[in-house]
Amino acid sequence: MNIDFFFNPKSIAIIGASPAPGKLSNVIIESLKRIGFPGKIYPVNPKYQFIDDLKCYSSCTDIKDDIDLAVIAVPASIVPEALKDARGKVKGAIIVSGGFKESGVDGRGLEDKIKRIVQNNGIRVMGPNCMGIYDTISRVDTFFIPADRIGRPKKGGISILSQSGSFAATIMDEMAAEGIGVARVVSFGNRVDVGESDCLDFLADDEETKVVALYLESVDDGLRFVEAASRCIKKKPVVAVKVGKREAGVYAARSHTGAMTGRYEIYRAAFRKAGIVEVEGYEGLRDACRALNIYRPARGKRVLIVTDGGGMGASLADSCEELGLEVAGLSEDLKRLLSSDLPSYCTVGNPIDLTGSVTDDWYVTALTEGLKDGFDMAIATVLWGPPQLTEGLINKLSAVIKGQDKPVIICTPGGEFAKRMNRAFEEKGIPVFTTPESAARAAAVLANARGK
Amino acid sequence: MVIASMIKLEAQQLIKEATSAGRKALLEPEAKALLSAWRIDVPKSALLKTEDDLRVALKKVSPPYVLKVISPDILHKSDIGGVVTGLNNQEEIEKAFKEIKKKISEKSARARIDGFLLEEMAPKGVEVIIGGLRDDQFGSAVMFGIGGIAVELMKDVSYRLAPLDKEEAMSMMKELKSYPLLTGYRGSSPVDLGKLGEAIVKVSEIIAELEGIKEMEINPLIVYKDGVMAVDARVVLTGGIS
Numbered sequence: 001m002n003i004d005f006f007f008n009p010k011s012i013a014i015i016g017a018s019p020a021p022g023k024l025s026n027v028i029i030e031s032l033k034r035i036g037f038p039g040k041i042y043p044v045n046p047k048y049q050f051i052d053d054l055k056c057y058s059s060c061t062d063i064k065d066d067i068d069l070a071v072i073a074v075p076a077s078i079v080p081e082a083l084k085d086a087r088g089k090v091k092g093a094i095i096v097s098g099g100f101k102e103s104g105v106d107g108r109g110l111e112d113k114i115k116r117i118v119q120n121n122g123i124r125v126m127g128p129n130c131m132g133i134y135d136t137i138s139r140v141d142t143f144f145i146p147a148d149r150i151g152r153p154k155k156g157g158i159s160i161l162s163q164s165g166s167f168a169a170t171i172m173d174e175m176a177a178e179g180i181g182v183a184r185v186v187s188f189g190n191r192v193d194v195g196e197s198d199c200l201d202f203l204a205d206d207e208e209t210k211v212v213a214l215y216l217e218s219v220d221d222g223l224r225f226v227e228a229a230s231r232c233i234k235k236k237p238v239v240a241v242k243v244g245k246r247e248a249g250v251y252a253a254r255s256h257t258g259a260m261t262g263r264y265e266i267y268r269a270a271f272r273k274a275g276i277v278e279v280e281g282y283e284g285l286r287d288a289c290r291a292l293n294i295y296r297p298a299r300g301k302r303v304l305i306v307t308d309g310g311g312m313g314a315s316l317a318d319s320c321e322e323l324g325l326e327v328a329g330l331s332e333d334l335k336r337l338l339s340s341d342l343p344s345y346c347t348v349g350n351p352i353d354l355t356g357s358v359t360d361d362w363y364v365t366a367l368t369e370g371l372k373d374g375f376d377m378a379i380a381t382v383l384w385g386p387p388q389l390t391e392g393l394i395n396k397l398s399a400v401i402k403g404q405d406k407p408v409i410i411c412t413p414g415g416e417f418a419k420r421m422n423r424a425f426e427e428k429g430i431p432v433f434t435t436p437e438s439a440a441r442a443a444a445v446l447a448n449a450r451g452k
Numbered sequence: 453m454v455i456a457s458m459i460k461l462e463a464q465q466l467i468k469e470a471t472s473a474g475r476k477a478l479l480e481p482e483a484k485a486l487l488s489a490w491r492i493d494v495p496k497s498a499l500l501k502t503e504d505d506l507r508v509a510l511k512k513v514s515p516p517y518v519l520k521v522i523s524p525d526i527l528h529k530s531d532i533g534g535v536v537t538g539l540n541n542q543e544e545i546e547k548a549f550k551e552i553k554k555k556i557s558e559k560s561a562r563a564r565i566d567g568f569l570l571e572e573m574a575p576k577g578v579e580v581i582i583g584g585l586r587d588d589q590f591g592s593a594v595m596f597g598i599g600g601i602a603v604e605l606m607k608d609v610s611y612r613l614a615p616l617d618k619e620e621a622m623s624m625m626k627e628l629k630s631y632p633l634l635t636g637y638r639g640s641s642p643v644d645l646g647k648l649g650e651a652i653v654k655v656s657e658i659i660a661e662l663e664g665i666k667e668m669e670i671n672p673l674i675v676y677k678d679g680v681m682a683v684d685a686r687v688v689l690t691g692g693i694s
Binding site: 221222254255258260261267268269272 | 477527581583587588590591593667671
């Protein structure tokens with residue numbers, strides 16, 4: 001069923017709007033103004049005539065126009081009333097209020113109640129207990145956290161679907177700090193109605209979304225999820241982190257198979273069926289987003305490693321192989337070519353070790369020639385110790401990265417100087433991975449991602 | 453296609469009868485008949501309803517033999533001494549009858565005994581497990597593992613949603629740390645990966661098509677240089693789970 005109006009609303013009602021700074025309904029109004037929501041904002045609260053410069057309505061029914069989206073920010077016990085009031089007037093509602101399933105028996109009863117209301121109310125509902133939507137395309141922001149606490153990323157191609165609000169908000173904050181852009185971020189919370197599969201259906205056809213990142217504790221309807229994700233992956237990569245891995249199976253355990261199998265094993269099988277790239281934890285999802293933000297998925301698993309430090313290159317090769325990547329040898333032709341272009345003390349193998357005598361141009365030569373040799377991607381370990389390296393390397397490597405379609409991942413661990421160089425890369429939109437392990441994980445995501 | 457749907461109908465009938473008889477699982481001969489219908493090889497066997505059937509049975513199957521109790525109340529037969537292996541003649545089989553009955557009367561006195569299954573003992577090979585299960589959310593899935601210790605201690609198993617194709621079945625094998633056990637390890641010869649892959653595909657089809665099955669497993673399936681043999685099988689029924 002179509003839920004486009006969540007991502008393209010012409011009007012938004014804030015139910016339970018408050019003039020008090022810091023109240024979450026007030027933060028949402030401020031956020032909508034700050035992001036420049038181009039449609040109409042209707043505060044709703046019988047207590048007030050105006051909220052700042054906006055006319056406040058005592059009920060949804062007092063608003064003349066139809067409303068695409070209502071953000072419900074009233075105490076949990078009043079949410080059923082608010083939903084009934086919105087009936088016939090509102091297409092979609094985001095219930096940001098908490099106090100439902102997540103908070104004990106009473107909350108669970110209340111959630112069941114709103115589920116029943118939703119079933120025959122004609123309103124599609126996101127939440128409760130969620131942050132809602134941060135959308136750089138339609139310029140909607142219902143994340144009720146002040147922007148000076150949690151930064152908002154610029155416009156970009158990554159869309160994030162998250163059951164957890166804090167997970168979504170934190171990853172947004174890091175992306176904002178690093179200059180990585182997003183299209184749509186959805187925190188759908190307790191999922192009484194709209195969930196991951198509805199959103200995947202929308203994102204599959206969304207031209208603005210180039211990559212989908214998922215944070216899942218569970219899915220609502222397994223087979224529908226596999227179907228929606230499979231369809232999405234035909235058009236763009238989908239990466240996911242699944243938490244709650246130790247959850248026991250629900251099988252009869254009357255066979256070894258049943259006794260051994262937990263829920264997570266079946267999730268993995270489902271991810272595989274759909275073509276979703278599974279990543280590990282928060283860091284895994286963040287790094288996958290960083291990589292997929294600029295690189296297209298690689299054609300295969302063959303990785304070329306270029307380093308100026310033997311040990312870091314060796315460590316990277318280990319990490320790559322552990323993740324199923326192939327650190328394949330160089331062809332005889334390439335060896336011959338590099339041996340004539342580089343000094344004899346460089347190690348012409350995989351890794352290619354440019355040693356502490358490295359210059360900016362050696363990196364360019366090794367990477368450019370290497371990538372012509374049947375490799376699907378490269379990782380450049382850039383350690384800034386060698387004195388002949390200059391800051392000019394940043395421009396030269398950027399040109400290499402942007403000049404061809406195979407991913408070249410930059411891996412630079414280190415202290416103050418290295419961090420400064422990393423920021424310079426990031427200002428050019430190129431992520432730097434600060435450990436061999438995270439660089440290898442990023443490479444594995446690119447190798448495994450589909451939807452090219 | 454016609455044959456396939458007939459096999460499916462017969463299997464559904466078998467499951468229906470077992471369920472309406474209040475059984476939680478298929479008996480071993482039934483489970484094996486199901487596998488045979490899907491063309492997974494099982495050992496040559498004879499059903500002994502009474503001990504008098506033995507003389508005729510001995511003409512049909514050849515030694516060495518395995519004798520297994522058939523009981524709707526016992527799912528894990530060997531745990532309670534319901535299986536005797538390495539039998540060579542009538543005398544040894546008759547002794548085994550007594551042994552099994554004695555063990556059952558000691559350990560599971562209320563278990564009904566429907567009869568015995570006399571099987572040709574399968575030669576040694578690489579033992580694997582192929583499991584199938586039905587998940588409330590994702591439908592049916594298959595599990596694959598090699599050998600006892602790698603599976604039970606190391607949990608070295610792989611999963612896929614069912615049904616799957618042969619390529620996915622091969623990838624289930626290759627995903628395991630214990631995969632070299634299939635391709636020849638310490639001088640052992642490589643096994644029939646093609647037939648093994650087919651067996652995984654067939655189990656995935658059985659679990660995907662027969663909704664009356666909640667869990668199933670072939671444990672072990674013995675894999676040889678040529679061919680495979682389902683030595684023991686369990687089929688737990690959906691209707692039998694409360």
